[in-house]
Amino acid sequence: MKSFILGSLLAVAVSAIPMPAPTPPGIPSASTAKSQLASLTVKAAVDDGSYSRDLFPTWETKEGTCNTREYVLKRDGTNVQVNDACTxxxxxxxxxxxxxxxxxxxxxxxxxxxPLKNAWISGANAWTTARRQQFANDIDHPQLWAVTDNVNQAKSDKSPDQWKPPLASFYCTYARAWVSVKSTYDLTITSAEKSALSSMLNTC
Known part of the structure; x- marks a missing residue:
């Protein structure tokens, strides 16, 4: 009986241990992110009213039969099993x-x-469709994350001055990833966005 109770307690303890957050490639250190942030062009966002998600083709085939979504689900999940269609x-x-x-x-x-619309209003409206497709399917930088669906929907196309992750402990990683993507693609930021990112980086 004692061994059963101990085993049960151990199982509960293990299940209560938070899983490590996934780490898409290319997340810079806080110091590098701060340097990248300082180098970004600060400019008011320009919404020309012509944004459409269709201008950023998703999802493309990445590996075998797996498209970008399926690739990220496999990358960021634990013990993920897929069928022949990579579902x-x-x-x-x-x-x-x-x-x-x-x-x-x-x-x-x-x-x-x-977000795709945020990219559009900060420079991607001048890109080719091929460049926008690369951005929308980028698995080489910290651009794509597997997250709770309604949290993603709450974020929508908002920048960090308008929306932050529910977990304040993730602010550091979130800001590092955001800055890295904006730097990689030479996108602009607003003054409010820069202030929010700076504050988030100060939590690192």
Whole structure:
């Protein structure tokens, strides 16, 4: 009986241990992110009214039969099993934005760290379609994250001065990733956005 109780307590303790947050490639150190932030062009966002998600083609085939969404689900999930079409049939996903864990892929969205419309109003409106497709499917930089679907929907196309992750402990990583993507793609930031990012980086 004692061994059963101890085993049960151990199982509870293990299940209570938070899963590590996924780490898409290319997240810079805080010091590098601060340097990148200082180098970004500060400029008012320009919404010309012509943004459409269709201008950023998603999702493209990445690996075998896996498209970008399916690739990120496999990359950021735990014990993910997929069928021949690369659709996730089982696994678990930890959402670093809010700390929730999901066991159904349908509860998980793939978030663009810098939202597509935010990119549009900060320089991507001048890009070619090929460049926008690269941005929308970028798995080489910290642009794509597997997160809770309704948290992603709450974020929508908002910048860090308008929306922050529910978990304040993730502010540091969020800001580092956001700045890195904006720097990689030479996108502009607003003064309010820069102030919010600076404050978030100060939590690192």
């Amino acid at each position: 996730a049939t089982s696994g678990s996903w930890f959402s670093p934005y809010d700390g929730a864990t999901w066991t159904a892929a349908s509860d998980v969205d793939i978030d663009h760290m810098v």
